[in-house]
Amino acid sequence: MNNSSDKVKQLTGWKADFNLKTTDDVREILEHFISDGYAIKHQDNINYQISVSGRLFCEYGGYVQKDIDDKLKLKEIKIDLETRMRNERLLVSAGFLAGFGAVSLVLWEMYKTFCLKLR
Secondary structure (H helix, E strand, C coil), rough: CHHHHHHHCCCCHHHHHCCCCCHHHHHHHHHHHHHHCEEECCCCCEEEEHHHHHHHHCCCHHHHHHHHHHHHHHHHHHHHHHHHHHHHHHHHHHHHHHHHHHHHHHHHHHHHHHCCCCC
């Protein structure tokens, strides 16, 4: 976008997408961009500039993509938690079976030693 009319068209289209009514709405969004580190406010408090991270953020889908990424990350966390819980249950079951097997082996050896030798 080399000329200013393209920038004005882009801003107008952007405002229409968000259904913004006033410049205060635009200012709130710009302040949010600043707090997220995606825009820089000049000292005159009138002009704003997009930062490098803001450009990258926009190129990779912006807040919509961030929301999708967050949902995917949450899904991965849930799957990981379910896997860990399943593994813990299996580990407890295996420990119980190992303990039962050890006690059974001790009882079998006691039976062999004391009961079968007495005959």
